[in-house]
Amino acid sequence: MRLHREGYTIMITTGLVLLALNLLAYFYLFSDNSTAITLLAIASLILFGLIVQFFRVPTRQLTVHESQVIAPADGTVVVIEETSEDEYFKSPRRQVSIFMSPLNVHVNRNPITGIVRYFKYYPGKYLVAWHPKSSTENERTTIVIQAANGAEVLFRQIAGAVARRIIWYVKEGQPVKQGDEMGFIKFGSRVDVFLPLDAEINVKIGDKTKGGVTVLAELK
Structure with a gap:
């Protein structure tokens, strides 16, 4: 399986935004709340995973027949x-x-x-x-x-x-x-x-x- 080129910009941008959000939460927003930090990290991974799976291109044996x-x-x-x-x-x-x-x-x-x-x-x-x-x-x-x-x-x-x-x-x-x-x-x-x-x-x-x-x- 590979990832489609149409998703590169979206995946990179989303990954950077989510990383920045989690770093902000860890150091500033929820620095004393480990539960909130963990939940945000899990939610971010799920969101990023959903976006990545959307651009997947599975390896397949294609059907080729002229009729x-x-x-x-x-x-x-x-x-x-x-x-x-x-x-x-x-x-x-x-x-x-x-x-x-x-x-x-x-x-x-x-x-x-x-x-x-x-x-x-x-x-x-x-x-x-x-x-x-x-x-x-x-x-x-x-x-x-x-x-x-x-x-x-x-x-x-x-x-x-x-x-x-x-x-x-x-x-x-x-x-x-x-x-x-x-x-x-x-x-x-x-x-x-x-x-x-x-x-x-x-x-x-x-x-x-x-x-x-x-x-x-x-x-x-």
Whole structure:
């Protein structure tokens, strides 16, 4: 396991602030209260541990298969439905949505291998990630990857109520490989995946996904 580069500044800053707070408590605020000093130290370690775990990147055997769509994120499947995708396809698609809690790994990965045919970033609101309007009103990105056989998969990084920054590493025209990192969302979020209507869905509501590993669907 390694720690993601997107967390370096936050982890270092948090560590220094917590260290300064504990030193201040030890020498000045609670110098005669060992219980308070101990409780503060424990609370600081727990907080720092939570932040560090958020930026973890576990070592995994990634799934690579040209006819499969792989989960772009860790989380829980909260939506599987046929819907109209009106930004790019402007036609019906199968939507699979993954909710990422603050305890999930928050690296986002390319669901298929291909060429990035479309990319757009939208600033927006910070509704809770499971809100129906979060996919159209929240801060988000839309990415479309076209596979070698011409099939296109659209997915969106969507910021949640806690998330305040979406990171991406792709651009239009760029070739990408299934399973490679394409971005990161900080502190709670959601990813929507839009598939062709004839795609065979391999997950169900409530399933836990692992980014780069779980097979969401089979393309025809």
